[in-house]
Amino acid sequence: MLLKHFRGNPRDCQVDALSKLEKCWDEADVFVLSAPTAAGKTRMMSTIARWAHKEHKLQSTILVPNNVLLDQVVESEGIYALRNMDSYSCHGGATDQAGEAMSCQERKRVMGETCGQCVYLRQVRQVHKVPYRVANYYTYLAHKLYSPVLLVDEAHLLVNMTKDLAAKHIWVDRILLKNGDEVRLPQFVETYEQLLEWVVKHEFREASWQALREELETGRMRYLVERGDKRYRGRERDCLTLLPLDTSHEPKLEVLWPSQKVKKIVLLSGTISRLEVEQLALAGKRVKYIEVDSPIEAKRRPISVEQGYSLSYPVSEANLASLTQRVVNICNMHPKTKILVHIPYSLSTRLFPYLQAELKDRLRAHDRHDKQRMVDHFKASTEPLVLLGSGLYEGLDLYGDDFQVQILTKVPWPFLGDPAWKYIAETHPERYAWQAIQQVVQAAGRICRGPDDFGATFILDRSFRRLYTQHEQLFPQYFKQAVVLDG
Numbered sequence: 001m002l003l004k005h006f007r008g009n010p011r012d013c014q015v016d017a018l019s020k021l022e023k024c025w026d027e028a029d030v031f032v033l034s035a036p037t038a039a040g041k042t043r044m045m046s047t048i049a050r051w052a053h054k055e056h057k058l059q060s061t062i063l064v065p066n067n068v069l070l071d072q073v074v075e076s077e078g079i080y081a082l083r084n085m086d087s088y089s090c091h092g093g094a095t096d097q098a099g100e101a102m103s104c105q106e107r108k109r110v111m112g113e114t115c116g117q118c119v120y121l122r123q124v125r126q127v128h129k130v131p132y133r134v135a136n137y138y139t140y141l142a143h144k145l146y147s148p149v150l151l152v153d154e155a156h157l158l159v160n161m162t163k164d165l166a167a168k169h170i171w172v173d174r175i176l177l178k179n180g181d182e183v184r185l186p187q188f189v190e191t192y193e194q195l196l197e198w199v200v201k202h203e204f205r206e207a208s209w210q211a212l213r214e215e216l217e218t219g220r221m222r223y224l225v226e227r228g229d230k231r232y233r234g235r236e237r238d239c240l241t242l243l244p245l246d247t248s249h250e251p252k253l254e255v256l257w258p259s260q261k262v263k264k265i266v267l268l269s270g271t272i273s274r275l276e277v278e279q280l281a282l283a284g285k286r287v288k289y290i291e292v293d294s295p296i297e298a299k300r301r302p303i304s305v306e307q308g309y310s311l312s313y314p315v316s317e318a319n320l321a322s323l324t325q326r327v328v329n330i331c332n333m334h335p336k337t338k339i340l341v342h343i344p345y346s347l348s349t350r351l352f353p354y355l356q357a358e359l360k361d362r363l364r365a366h367d368r369h370d371k372q373r374m375v376d377h378f379k380a381s382t383e384p385l386v387l388l389g390s391g392l393y394e395g396l397d398l399y400g401d402d403f404q405v406q407i408l409t410k411v412p413w414p415f416l417g418d419p420a421w422k423y424i425a426e427t428h429p430e431r432y433a434w435q436a437i438q439q440v441v442q443a444a445g446r447i448c449r450g451p452d453d454f455g456a457t458f459i460l461d462r463s464f465r466r467l468y469t470q471h472e473q474l475f476p477q478y479f480k481q482a483v484v485l486d487g
Contacts, residue, residue, distance in 0.1 A: 002019070002022040002047065002051045003019065003022075003047075005050040005051045005054060005055075010043075012295070013039055013295050014040050016293060017044065017290055021033070021290060027286065027288065028288035029285040029287070030266075030277065030286065031264070031267070031287075032274075034270070034272055034273075034292060035268050035269065035292040036292065036445065037445040037449060038450045038451060041153055042076055043076070045153065045268065046077040048151060048266060049132035049151065052132075052148075053131040059149070060133075060147055061134075061146070061147045061151070062132065062135075062152075063136070063151065063152045064136055064153045065153070066136060067087075067136065069154070070134055070136055080126070080127060080133045081127075081135065082123055082145070083139065085103070085108075085120050086103040088104045088120040089101040090102045090115055090118070091118070091119050092114075092116065094115065104119065124143060146257070146261035147261070148261070150257055150265045151268070152265070152266065152267050154269055155267035155276070156271050156272045157269075158276075158280060159247075159280065162247045162253050163244060164243070165250075165252050165253060165255065165256070166252050168212070168242040169239055169240075170212065170239065170241075172185035172238050172239065172240045175206070175209060176204070176205040176206055177202055177203060177205060178203040178204065178205050180205075183202070186198065189240075190227050191418075191419050192222065192224070192420060195240070200217060212242075221246075222244070223243060223420070224242075224418075225240065225242060225420075246279070247281060248278045248279055250281050253280065265282070270441065271437075271438045273434060273474060275430065291476065294481070295451050296450065296451050297451070298482040300453065301455055301456075301457070303456075303457045303479070304457065304484050304486060305465065305483060306460055307465075308459070308460050308462035308464065310462050311409070311460075311462070311463070320350060320351065320354070323409060324358070327355060328358040330405065331359055331362070334404065334405045337402065337403065338384055338385050338386070338403050339385075339386045340398065340407070341389065341406070342390075342408045342443050343389070344390055345367070345368070348390055351388070355386075362384065364377070364378060364385050364388070366387075371390075374387065375387070393412065393439045393442045394442045399449035399450065401454075404456065405456050406455065407457075407460065408461070410461045411439075411440060411461045411463050412439040414435045430474070433467060434471075434474055437471065437474050437475060440459070444457050
């Protein structure tokens with residue numbers, strides 16, 4: 001029985017989720033656990049790993065997106081980990097100019113080899129032998145830590161990784177044409193449309209450019225285009241990176257989970273849907289969806305959806321004034337708690353002077369350069385500050401009585417000025433909507449972090465009602481349970 005391998009007393013939601021997974025274990029290849037904040041994903045993953053080893057003699061690998069979550073798994077579950085090479089100190093006595101021990105990676109770079117007692121290489125050898133282990137996404141790929149059972153935390157983040165894996169990198173500082181001429185890609189070419197317009201004017205000698213022209217002309221693939229210098233054979237070169245908008249049939253993604261080595265995949269996230277599963281090229285497998293109930297009562301995490309304001313670009317001065325007054329009213333209604341105001345940079349700079357006139361020394365904001373410093377200051381302060389925060393939808397833990405209110409001023413719709421998002425909005429409106437939904441749901445999880453916590457979320461953007469009404473089926477059930485529609 002799976003639950004007998006659970007350490008401690010499981011929550012009701014964990015009992016339900018793990019029981020469902022065990023019941024259908026032989027009926028699916030991919031299990032998608034939609035698990036909200038405080039569902040205890042770390043403990044569920046370690047329980048599945050122990051069960052797979054003890055009951056099925058299967059090795060498991062737990063994947064996490066960053067070292068913070070990796071440390072959490074190691075500290076709470078005692079699972080063997082493989083970290084990046086620069087995380088290990090050289091045991092061979094190598095030191096830098098300050099006399100500090102070099103990392104294994106630094107020693108190899110400086111001296112051309114590791115020491116005879118390299119702790120990193122010893123860890124690499126050991127991690128292949130243990131019954132279950134944890135690593136971040138890229139370490140997993142670098143060392144091919146494939147195992148029959150693969151458990152992925154924050155699995156929605158894998159979609160960005162799949163785009164990187166499937167990306168094309170084309171060096172554009174020296175392009176040969178069929179007639180023997182050599183050209184450079186003009187600097188103004190930075191978008192899909194600009195690239196298409198330029199490519200169709202030329203006949204190329206190189207196979208990579210011929211294939212690209214064919215793809216663009218036929219519309220067989222659409223790309224998000226990024227341009228910048230990348231290192232190639234020891235020097236920086238002008239590079240065009242083409243990130244595919246659709247990876248649902250991308251064969252390169254097999255490298256994530258080779259079918260002959262990975263038999264069961266468990267994807268866990270608070271914001272994962274069939275749309276992610278499709279983009280991970282897993283829709284063709286047997287997939288089982290399990291929605292995990294929230295252990296936090298809905299009344300402790302209310303999401304108040306107001307009639308709101310029109311915040312579509314350009315935001316009028318009248319709507320800006322109304323928005324300012326509503327934010328001030330909410331802040332004044334909660335004078336003793338710290339308040340996070342989710343707001344895009346473009347709106348933050350306009351709103352700040354209006355809010356400062358009302359909230360005075362209570363108000364804080366950040367730019368792209370001092371973001372982490374201001375977030376740390378906000379969390380550590382004993383004053384009831386109000387922080388205008390941009391891009392803080394994920395990874396922020398505002399647990400406790402100091403944080404009881406947050407405001408979502410604007411739904412974070414993907415930017416339609418980007419040709420790639422415009423194309424997705426026109427051809428796959430559900431995918432476009434899901435990008436906004438995912439961010440809203442993630443944001444709602446910042447403020448109420450456990451069954452004994454409390455946190456209210458106010459949504460002030462009028463467009464949220466349309467999003468919620470038209471795509472209610474995409475919202476997780478635990479989120480919908482907490483929604484309170486004003487009027």
